[in-house]
Amino acid sequence: MSIPAQPTKPGQGRALPAPTGEQPGPEEGVSLPEPAGAGTPSPVGRLAATVDRLRREVMAAQAEADGRALVELAKGILVERLGCGPSEAAQQLSVLAGQAGLSPLEFAVDVINQAAKDRVSEVTEAFLASVGRPEDPGEQSAAVRLRTAESGALAAAHDTQAVADSLLQHALGPLGAVAVAIWAAGSDGSLTLAGSAGFSPGEAERWRYVPPDVATVARGGLTEGATQWIGSLAGTGLPTIGRHMHPDGGRAAVPAGSAGRVDGILEIAWPAPLDRQPPQVVRQVEALADLCAHTLQTYAHGRGPDQQPLVLPDTAELMDLTDGLHDPALVLVPHVDPAGKLVDFRIQHVNDRFLDPAGRPRAVVNGALLLEAYPMAVGGGDLFQRIERVHATGEPFRARRMSLTALVGEVPLAAVADVSISRHGSCVLLIWRIEDETARLASLLQNAQRLGRIGGFEEDLLTGETTWNGQLFTLYGRPESSSPVPLEDLAAHTHPDDAVVVGRLLRTLLHRRRPASAAFRLQRPDGVTRHMRIVAEPVLDTDERLVAVRGAYQDISSQHWTEVALAATRDQLAQSEQHASERSRLALQLQHAIMPPTRAPLEAPGLQVAVRYRPAEEEHLVGGDWYDAVVLPSGLVLLCVGDVAGHGIEAATSMVVLRNALRGLAVTGAGPGQLLSWLNIVAHHLTGSITATAVCGLYDPSRHTLRWARAGHLPPVLVRGRQAAPLPLLRGMLLGALPETVYEEEEVQLAADDTLLMYTDGLIERRDRSVEESLTQLLVQARTVTPTLDQQLDRLLTYSRSDTDDDTCIVGIRLR
Helix, strand or coil: CCCCCCCCCCCCCCCCCCCCCCCCCHHHCCCCCCCCECCECCHHHHHHHHHHHHHHHHHHHHHHHHHHHHHHHHHHHHHHHHCCCHHHHHHHHHHHHHHHCCCHHHHHHHHHHHHHCCHHHHHHHHHHHHHCCCCCCCCCCHHHHHHHHHHHHHHCCCCHHHHHHHHHHHHHHHHCCCEEEEEEECCCCCEEEEEEECCCHHHHHHCCEECCCCCCHHHHHHHHCCCEEECCHHHCCCCCCCCCCCCCCCEEEEEEEECCEEEEEEEEECCCCCCCCCHHHHHHHHHHHHHHHHHHHHHHHCCCCCCCCCCCCCHHHHHHHHHCCCCCEEEEEEEECCCCCEEEEEEEEECCCCCCCCCCCHHHHCCCEHHHHCHHHHCCCCHHHHHHHHHHHCCCEEEEEEEEEEEECCEEEEEEEEEEEEEECCEEEEEEEECCHHHHHHHHHHHHHHHHCEEEEEEECCCCCEEECHHHHHHHCCCCCCCCCCHHHHHHHECHHHHHHHHHHHHHHHHCCCCEEEEEEEECCCCCEEEEEEEEEEEECCCCCEEEEEEEEEECHHHHHHHHHHHHHHHHHHHHHHHHHHHHHHHHHHHHHHCCCCCCCCCECCEEEEEEEECCCCHHHCEEEEEEEEECCCCCEEEEEEEEEEECHHHHHHHHHHHHHHHHHHCCCCCHHHHHHHHHHHHHHCCCCCCEEEEEEEEECCCCEEEEEEEECCCCEEEECCEEEECCCCCCCCECCCCCCCCCEEEEECCCCCEEEEECHHHCCCCCCCHHHHHHHHHHHHCCCCCCHHHHHHHHHHCCCCCCCCCEEEEEEEEC
16 A cells, blocks of 8 residues: 655655655755757766655655555554454455445554554544544544554664654644754753754764753753743844854754653644644643653663763662762662652662761661652752752752651651762662761851851960861961961950950960950951950869960950940930930020919909929920010000920020010000901011910900900810800911011900910810810810819819820819
């Protein structure tokens, strides 16, 4: 039976591959020369035509052989299932193919797929389910192409080049690919070109070997362990075989291997940029990579004429090798499930030096599965994942101070070890050096000395030998190849001003034989002066004789300069605190001298007057609150409270200016509105542009009336009977804001037992509430009638909910 030749699809532009050996690239296809004469070809033309005809005949014969092998395999399946002879099976195959409307080859492939149920059959069934069978009778289905490629690959398993030719001709060419390369992965991570088709012989020779760690398209598939699809080489910049032939073409790098191990890479080239491929094509390509795995394994165990074996000695030799190692070592072999998937590694051998982190004997670990012996290997430092990757790619892994955890019972036991993992043939060698307690403590001490800038020494007085550790050489600024400095020569390396301190240290150690310490300045050879502290003790024998001195140096330069800076800062802070305290004390004395917390009762006919002043809780918050209550020469009573903006001595002195100015202006007999207008001029022009609020009132005892005005201040509160309400809010700008302003005033008629309260905002102000809410709370407290006015003011101060720690002034009058 013969298989018709594959028609070239539009856009493929691919020359027919040679049957064996190297193939010419697309640019090297055979071309027929121009005829030498009319209708008479030249000898070269006739030779080229003959070569082309022979090539086609060879391809047809190869295709016929592949097809015949598939038909014979299908006949064997029918013989086994139907219990008939070969001739009856051949006749039955022909009849069933005719009934199905398929060619004998296509029907034979269907029979093989149904019997095999392997990766190829799964791929072809999925492909047929999505796209159906080809409408062109001359076009083979995916099932036929894949089984034909498989037949050619298995028939030439020893010849990787022939496998590449078969894959390109039967399977990849119909998918639009123009070239294919099969790379074998070495144990060191290198790549060797085992076979190729579609690339020129010169290009294949240039890419025969790729060293480890060289980034190429195939390296991406080996490193990632999964299929890498590249739409266009131009966008990646990665070098690869045949890049100059199709610089914008697409590429695919598909890992080929089994049982979790990657034996090589199948690289496929397309002539043009590659779009995203449908899942059916992706599965076909991965199935073709599986066909390469057996060939790559066969190739790896063989020797080429100029090649070294790609696999080291077998498991038995590796076990003998580990027994000669000084470090604990485990030989691991892959453990796969029935489907061929890697699920674990079996501990095939542990050497004599093996030391289990949990202290278990070798017999317990030897022969067990890795995840059974060390179930926590999948966490922590990802030991199991590291072993998987080394087994898959062949690239060794090494790490220092990796955390290992063993689970004994239900108790996790942790250890720190230096780990080395490498692949040898089909095995993985795991070596770990667990850090013992002595090494761990030595490392801890070394790091502590380095971080603390401490260097140790010991001086044998009998032999005169002085021993330093490495950190002390660093502190002295001397190379470790130089000689240590003995204690008797310490003064020569010390600042001259510290010679007395060093001499006292040596006398205490060597003559009095007592421990001693000293701080001095060390002058290093590089010209740097460091502040050092030395602590040493004498070593005495059984007869109380001094035999050695041991101790340590510490670089305290940073501490010294920190202490110097801290001392300077303390001095500055103390001066600042003293200055601030003096200013606050003066301001407080000034404020108390002018406005004592209480004052003598004011003598006014028919009027009871009381004042309260509560200073700020913190002295640095001394403010500018003020009050006044005085009987004027006219017989009127001046009542006022105010609040100067700010705190400190400036606010206190400004308060004195405004209070005294208002007293002087009040003797003119002007009303409260005019007094505030004049006081505003004083605040704006004569006090350094301060701002303040105030409320001013003049009480007429004969008429029982109060004329009042306000400058940005809270209005007074009138308490009558059980009711308390603020007086109507009058217009009035705060003092000092404008050069000139007019203040509105109003007259209030008071009755017997009425109480009028004037206050500053320190009585009611809260950070979390509005002024309206705070004023409402004051009115609630003011409604409570007390026997005396003094009791009422004391009660208001006691129940004040203010939280600003500000000064507070209250002036209260009650008619008798």
